[in-house]
Amino acid sequence: MTAPALRMGTAPGRGTLLAAVLASGMVFLDTTVVNVALPRLGADLGATVSGLQWTINGYLLMLAAFVLLGGALGDRFGRRRVFLLGVAWFTIASLLCGLAQDTGQLVASRILQGAGAALLTPGSLSVLQASFDPDDRGKAIGAWSGLSGVSTALGPFVGGWLIDALSWRWIFFLNVPLAVLVVLAAMRWVPESRDEDVSRTEGTGRRRRRFDVLGALLGAIALAGVAYTLIDAPTRGFGSVPVLSAALAGVLGAVVFVLVERRRGDTAMLPTGLFTSRLFSVLNVFTVVVYAALSGFTFFLAVYLQNVVGWSAFRTGIALLPMTILLLIGSPRAGALSARIGPRLPLTVGPTIAAAGLLLLRGAGPDASYWWDVVPGVTLFGVGLTLVVAPLTASVLAAVGDRFAGVASGFNNAASRAGSLLAVAALPLLVGLSGTDYEQPAELTSAYRSAMVWCAGLLLAGAALAVLLIHRPPRAAPASQPCHTLPASTPPR
Structure with a gap:
């Protein structure tokens, strides 16, 4: 099936872009605000530390494991069809999250939500890639990236306000009206498309590619x-x-x-021949390490600022805003710099600066000032991460042949999720936080400070990997299509 070639200035083009942006916005919004909601939902549901960990990791587990399969299902059965299935699945699971009456129900709903996100995340971009005229495709993807970044930047404001003014449940309920708009726009304007490529077998004509x-x-x-x-x-x-x-x-x-x-x-699903490229292998280890530090940092900071410093959910969300703004504005520039000088320097300097930011944040005490004790560390961390995201993406894509660009991007996305999952699982164990210790200021303060050291150590390990083992890839790759669902970035198809 050949999809119509949409143009940006037409109603179908604008409607298709609207559906993709709103759908990815649901995922990005939940990504930025669930950590902020942890103290409130933990107190409301009587959750232990392990309950909070599974609230994050149940979602990450399904997304990391099935995002590649989700993209393949869209290519086979129709990108709009699977995209709409992902929207519906994600929304129903979001509703169940908001209605959860205990930690077990919430975790089960988050697992379902992660499965829906695995269908939705690659679909939101693939419908643009497949539907727009080649002359307008870059503009559409650029607009999607920028508008999705804006939705991520709004997450701390909207999510924090909802948590304080209403309840943590509303960060999930908000997805319902957004999903209605997505479905209406997709049914009205998004054309159906699928990959008609088939592979030949000797003497038997054609067969479709198998799902792994x-x-x-x-x-x-x-x-x-x-x-x-x-x-x-x-x-x-x-x-x-x-x-x-x-x-x-x-x-x-x-x-x-x-x-x-x-x-x-x-x-x-993951051709092991990709790992004959030493650069590809090293870059994915680097990805796991850096994103583990990112997730460990955000997990502990959100709980610490509310349960020890005494900030509201809204103010805690705003604390991460400098990092979001820097990523939104600086990622394209970092990609251009990497294209000129190669990835080694940005991937060495970036984690080092980010580690300095975490060590600075370690000193934030119970009477921490937003401007003097939090903003400088978060800003340094944001500067460092900005130097990493786009160069890392371009290097991953350039480390393999063009025919494997999609699976390489998808695996790198999964590697970032896996790093996040492992960090949230391991860090509380390493710093001695368990049970309801996160509600006790003294215990949480000790654990938070140790966690910042561990995360800084992970970032410095990533910098060491970069300086020793990462070199300029043999060919350039576009820096405008990052693998990770961070602000101003593009998830894999």
Whole structure:
């Protein structure tokens, strides 16, 4: 099926862009405000630290494991169809999140929400890529990126206000009216498209490419096993049957995943031949490390500022605003700089500056001032992260052949989610935070300060990787299509 070639100045073009921007905006909004809501929902539902961890990680687990499969489903069965399925799924799960009466219900709903996001996230961009005339495609994607960045920047204001004025539940309920607008716009204006490419088999004509559902399931089992082990070990004990079983399942899932992907070759969800490129392998390790530090930082800072410093959810959300603005404005410039001088310097200097910001934030005490104790550290962290995002994306895409650009971008996105998941799972264990300690100022202060040191150490490890092992890729890649769903960035198709 050939999609109509939409133009930017037409009603169908504007309507398709509106649907894509609003849909991705739902995901980006939840990404920025759920951390801010953790103290309130934890107190309301009587959650332990592990409950807060699973509130974040249930979502990340499904998104990391199934985002590549979600993109492939759209290519096969129709991008608009799968996009709308993702919107509906995500919205129903959001409604269930807002209605949750205990931590178990919330975590289960967040897992469902992550599965919907795995369909929605690649779809919001792929409908633009497939629907617009080549002459307008770059403008459409640029507009999508900028408007999505604005929605991310508005997240702290809107989410913080909703939490303070109404309830944490409204950060999820807000998705319902947005989803109605997305569905109406998509049904009215978004054209259907799918990938009609087929591969030939010797003597049998044509066949469609296979889905690697088994690979996605094995990846989910591996991540879930490791996450459960790290999260529940402090309360159950490392020698308990559930924890040992989860650890075994995680290790076996990872081993079998590698074996299955290697056997399937180019039909695999993750062709293992990509890792013959040492640069591609190093860049993805770098991604895991840096995004682990980012997620560990935001997880602890949001809880600390509310439960120790005593700030409102709105003020806590605004505390992260300098980082968002810097990413929104600075990422294109960092991409252009990397294209001129190569990625090594930005990927070395960026994490180092970010680490300095975290060490500065470590000193913020119970009577912390917004302008003197928080803004400088968050700004330094934002400057460092801005130097990383676009150069990292361009380098990942340039490290592999053009035919693997989509899967390389998708895997790098999954690597960033996996790094976030592992950090949220492991850091409370490493700093001794468990049970309801996050409600006790003394215990939380000690854990927060240790966590900032751990996150700074991860960033410095990333800088060491860059200076020792990262070099200029053999070809340039566009810096306008980042792999990660950060402000001013573009998730994979």
